[in-house]
Amino acid sequence: MVNILVLEDDAKLNQTVCTYLNDSGFQAKGCLNANDAYEEMYNNLYELIISDIMMPETDGFAFAETVRRVNKHVPILFMSAKDDLPSKQKGFQLGIDDYMVKPIELDELLLRVRALLRRANIEMERKLVVGNLELDADGLTAAIDGKEVPVTTREFNILYKLLSYPKKTFSRSQLMDEFWGIESNTSLRAVDVYVTKLRDKFSACNGFKIKPFAGWGKGGAGMTGAIGKAKPAVRQSHFPGILCVVYFLALLVMSGIHMGLVTLINEKEWNDIVAVTIPTLYWALVAVGLTLYARWQIKKTYEEPMHRLAQATAKVAQGDFSVYVPPLHTADKLDYLDVMILDFNKMVEELGSIETLKTDFFSNVSHEMKTPLSVIQNCAQLLQKEGLEEEKRQEYTDAILQSTRKLSNLITNILKLNKLEKQTIRPMPEPYDLCQQLCECALQFEDAWEKKGIDFVADLEDRAIIQADPGLLELVWTNLLSNAVKFTPAGGTITLTQASGEGNVTVSVCDTGCGIDEETMRHIYDKFYQGDTSHSTEGNGLGLALVQRILQLSNGTVTVESRVGQGSTFTVQLPASVQREGTAS
Structure with a gap:
């Protein structure tokens, strides 16, 4: 049986492809x-790998690059x-063998899979x-340059493990635990001995180095630090000082030569015409020389840098954001013109980042649309099978049906987010009861939390009148509650809390779900970002982007506290003039 590994963050598409290949x-x-x-890949042998590209955390390019390091x-x-x-x-430069664009034809995928396996030398895997x-x-x-290096079975297994995860x-x-067993009474010192032996045996290898960290036998890890230097002052003058020095020395020398000429003319008793013409021609040549030198210095110091900057500006105006203008001096000798050039380079870099973000946005939209379309197409093909x-x-x-709903939600959210960012939709504040709205939003998810056996706790005031846009804030509460239900496991707890303060109202949604790691925390408000791929089919990564934009327009804030494995708490604060009565829970 040929084993195939399918790496795809969309669970439905992943399942569809695996089912078709298994059949x-x-x-x-x-x-x-x-x-x-x-x-x-470490635990099992796979003869073929099918991978998506756009995935959270590690994308397909990085995955292919890592695979190619250990298996060519x-x-x-x-x-x-x-x-x-x-x-x-x-992709092909990183070493992939074939490329298909979604939505894919399952029959074509099968043909390509068989062709790749036919060309591959399975015994080499x-x-x-x-x-x-x-x-x-x-x-x-194990062999180095074709020469076998004697190793024990345990040494081979440890080395294979280390090289599989570079x-x-x-x-x-x-x-x-892995190579001696969890119940083993062997001292941890045995691991040090084996790792040291492997380092010595394979020190001649040029493709890798085993680097023990602190506490490993002869190895160790150190920390190096650097003493920072104060930021140098920027010179406020770009005038070439050498010009003054050259002029001073030149005039001093030329004056001496002039005195020599005058003395010579007097000694020779030349006539008055010669006595006047020779010094005049002499100083005319001196003036021409100094003028040409000054012109050269001004051109080098001012004109050439400004021409380069003007050419770079013209390229940026034509859409080329790869432009870079080198500063004229090193970092410790900067002047105001260098600062202007560095600011220009920073501006171009920011413009390039905006262009990249725009390209990534369209790429993400394409990906998010093509994935459910691929599921629809593939499932439709499977439905055509007889029997x-x-x-x-x-x-x-x-x-x-699930993919069509996902497409519909995606398009709706994109339109809403686009209108919010362009401020086509403007908040229309009106007084309304926030507590009643929170209750109505929570009840929309009652079937979902009961199906998963989740305990839902609400700690709200009886009544809290705020001045805000109820339609926009409903999107905020719906998205936060939806995420809480989605990421809270069966038997968990979701707590919805509302409290009023002096001139503000605070709403928090707390869950006991999987939590959010630091890397995901930095991107949770990015469009299309989904930190947990196991729930990628349930959303499109736009919910929290919508939440943040709505609260910005409403002069509110959203913060998150989370610990991996313990849950997350999203807290929303809104300025409001609140009328409150009692507390309900």
Whole structure:
């Protein structure tokens, strides 16, 4: 049975592709993120890899690059919504073997899979090559430049593990548990001994280095620091000082030569015409020379830098944001013209970032649309099969309906966000009861939290009248509550709290879900960003972007506190003149 690894962050599409490949006689395993795929590749042998490109955390390019470092032979097929030539070029440069653009034809995918497997040398898949080192997993042998290096089985397994994860750091306890067993009474010092032996045996390898961290036998980790220097003052004059020095010395020397000429003329007793003509011609030549020198200095100091800046400006005006103008002096000798050039470079970099963001936005929209379209197309193809079981037919129909709803929500959210950012939609404040609105929004999710067995706790005042746009704020509460229900596991708790203060009202939504890591926290308000790929089919990454923009227009704020594995709390503060009566819970 040929094993195929499918890396696709959209769960429905992943399942559809795996089901089709399994029905076609292959053994397909799906993964929703690169870390799970790395783990699968370590624990199992895969003859083919199918990967998406646009994924949270580690994208398909980084995944392919890592795979190619440790396995140069396994065929890789990219299946992505990105249909631009630079993406295809980058993929093939990283070593992929084929590229398909979503939405895909399942029959075409099958043809490409069979062609890749036909061309691939499956027997080589058990060999791992890094630099001049080759590990043969079948014979448990290691060779450097073709010469076998004797290793024990345990040494081979440890080395294979380390090379399979070139960027990962393993603790002694991890290696001890995996290669000696959890119940082993062997001292951790044994791990130090094996790692030291591997470092010595394979010190001649040019493709990798085993770097023990602090506490590992002979190895260690140090910290280096640098004493920062004060920022140098910027010179406020760009005038070339050398010009004054040259003029002073030249006039001093020329004056001496003039006195010599006058003395010579007097000694020779030349007539008055010669006595006047020679000094006049002499000083005329001196004036021409000094003028040409001054012109050269002004051109070099002022004109040439400004011409370069003008040419760069013209390129930026034509849409070229790769322009860079080098400053005239080093960082410790900057003057005001250098500062102007550096500010120009920073401006161009920011403009380029905006252009990149725009390109990424369209790319993300394309990806988010093509993925559900691919699910719809593939499920429709599967529904055309004769003799399909009713259970399968219902499954494919549900997938189509879910994808159409996702597309509809995506388009609706894009339009809303676009109108909000262009301020086509402006808040229309009116007095209304916030507590009643929170209750109505929460009741929309009653079926969802009861289905998952989630405890819902509300701690609200009986009545709180605020001056705000009820239609826009409803989107805020709906998105926050939807995320809480989505990420809270069965048996968890969601707490909705509202309190009034002096001139403000605070609403918080707290859950006991999976929590948010630091990397995701930095991107949660980015458009289309989804930190948890296991729920990627339930949203489109626009909800919190909408929340933030609505609160900005409403002079409000949103903050988040979260710990991985313990849950998250989103807190919204709005300025309001509040009338409150009692408390309900």
